[in-house]
Amino acid sequence: MDGDPAVEPELDSFSLAFPLPYRVAFIVVLAVWGWALNLHFLHVRKIDVPSLIRYPGRSNSTQLPHHHSTYRLASLLSLVSALSIVIFWMFTRGIPQRVIDYDWIPMTNLLVVAALFALPLRTLSVSHSGRGRLLRTLRRVSIGGLAEAKDGKFGDILLADVLTSYAKILGDLFVCLCMFFTRNGSATDRPDRHCGGTVIVPLIMAIPSAIRLRQCLIEYTRVRQAPYKEAVGWGGQHLANAAKYSTAFPVIVLSALMRNVGDSGVATGLYRAWLAACLLNSLYSFYWDVAKDWDLTMFSDARERDAPDQPFGLRRRLLIHNPGVYYAVVVMDLLLRCTWSLKLSPHLDHISDFESSIFLIQFLEVFRRWVWIFFRVETEWIRNTSTGLGVDDILMNDFHGTRYEDDEED
Numbered sequence: 001m002d003g004d005p006a007v008e009p010e011l012d013s014f015s016l017a018f019p020l021p022y023r024v025a026f027i028v029v030l031a032v033w034g035w036a037l038n039l040h041f042l043h044v045r046k047i048d049v050p051s052l053i054r055y056p057g058r059s060n061s062t063q064l065p066h067h068h069s070t071y072r073l074a075s076l077l078s079l080v081s082a083l084s085i086v087i088f089w090m091f092t093r094g095i096p097q098r099v100i101d102y103d104w105i106p107m108t109n110l111l112v113v114a115a116l117f118a119l120p121l122r123t124l125s126v127s128h129s130g131r132g133r134l135l136r137t138l139r140r141v142s143i144g145g146l147a148e149a150k151d152g153k154f155g156d157i158l159l160a161d162v163l164t165s166y167a168k169i170l171g172d173l174f175v176c177l178c179m180f181f182t183r184n185g186s187a188t189d190r191p192d193r194h195c196g197g198t199v200i201v202p203l204i205m206a207i208p209s210a211i212r213l214r215q216c217l218i219e220y221t222r223v224r225q226a227p228y229k230e231a232v233g234w235g236g237q238h239l240a241n242a243a244k245y246s247t248a249f250p251v252i253v254l255s256a257l258m259r260n261v262g263d264s265g266v267a268t269g270l271y272r273a274w275l276a277a278c279l280l281n282s283l284y285s286f287y288w289d290v291a292k293d294w295d296l297t298m299f300s301d302a303r304e305r306d307a308p309d310q311p312f313g314l315r316r317r318l319l320i321h322n323p324g325v326y327y328a329v330v331v332m333d334l335l336l337r338c339t340w341s342l343k344l345s346p347h348l349d350h351i352s353d354f355e356s357s358i359f360l361i362q363f364l365e366v367f368r369r370w371v372w373i374f375f376r377v378e379t380e381w382i383r384n385t386s387t388g389l390g391v392d393d394i395l396m397n398d399f400h401g402t403r404y405e406d407d408e409e410d
Contacts (some may be wrong), residue, residue, distance in 0.1 A: 002177065012187060015099075016096060016099055019099065019106055020176055020187065020191045021188065027169050033078075034072045036070035036073075052155075053158065054153075055133065077116060080112055084109035087105060087288055088105045091105065134159075134242070137152070137156060137159055140156065141160050141163070144215055145215075145218075146219070156376075158373070158376070161212065161376075164209055165365050167204075168361075170207070172362075190355075202252050202256040206248070217234060220235040223238065228300065244288050247284055250280075251274065254274040255274060272376065275344075282340070290333070311326075319381070320375060325367055332371065336367070338365050
């Protein structure tokens with residue numbers, strides 16, 4: 001069992017079988033599978049994701065859809081990681097000291113997984129152009145950049161939002177590297193999330209939210225500089241969105257402080273502040289998911305919410321599935337936004353500190369984001385196909401006198 005001292009005081013049973021570097025690789029590979037499934041399902045639903053993110057379409061009908069290339073990459077990454085972990089198990093046989101000594105095997109797997117995103121592998125029918133586009137987008141997004149609409153702005157926003165759900169995985173990746181390169185350290189030892197100091201990991205976890213915050217401010221600036229302000233509004237939507245991402249910073253800072261303070265009155269005050277910060281961040285983000293990202297009317301006034309031409313609290317056009325699925329996803333989104341509430345239970349508060357539980361919470365957040373993508377892309381498709389002209393067209397001076405609301409980005 002996780003944390004059983006009978007196994008090893010410094011290495012829990014979960015980490016013996018599934019060390020931290022493999023957990024990081026697993027989540028990365030899972031992301032590729034998830035994106036392939038997103039593309040596939042949305043393609044079946046006649047939603048053209050490549051056109052939304054301004055990705056070049058297939059030149060002729062004989063070419064396979066984009067999701068096939070993504071499936072191939074996911075299969076290749078899975079094969080490499082599966083082979084690596086089997087070799088690791090054969091060498092270590094669950095012996096703690098061997099697990100620690102052979103950390104170079106899972107770290108090599110991480111290196112190979114990273115290389116497969118960059119190296120051309122045309123002979124394996126894996127799309128190199130797609131990965132090249134991803135890397136260019138990632139470089140732009142990594143500093144909070146945001147493309148113009150014609151160059152794939154929505155793709156930048158989508159990728160940056162996904163990164164916010166991978167904040168803890170990015171922190172764990174740094175922990176792996178830090179432990180591997182530290183003298184007498186091992187990446188497969190019990191994770192030391194203070195490796196490199198108490199500030200670096202929280203800082204890394206804050207980067208994705210900072211990226212989205214900067215993108216929202218860029219959007220606000222573009223709206224303020226638009227030649228037709230009467231059509232696009234004053235940009236308050238983007239400031240409100242920026243405020244949403246800023247609520248992540250108090251949670252990260254207070255969580256870091258709580259780990260370094262013993263039982264005292266200060267700890268009690270920090271705990272109460274952390275609880276308030278988590279509640280604000282979760283509820284604000286949940287509201288934004290439902291009302292802004294998915295354009296559902298659950299939080300609208302009664303006239304719009306109870307409109308006779310739509311299911312209660314939803315919207316007129318539903319392309320993903322029947323209304324019941326939307327209601328279920330809204331409930332799921334709220335529950336998974338509040339996984340931190342496990343710490344409030346006197347019976348469950350320590351469970352969230354186990355390595356297996358930390359991994360499960362990370363997995364659930366990635367799963368929540370994967371589901372979120374379906375409905376976020378659907379919403380963007382409906383906005384584009386319903387109006388034919390939005391704020392991005394107005395900002396590019398493609399305006400012919402029709403009024404439109406602020407573009408409701410994530």
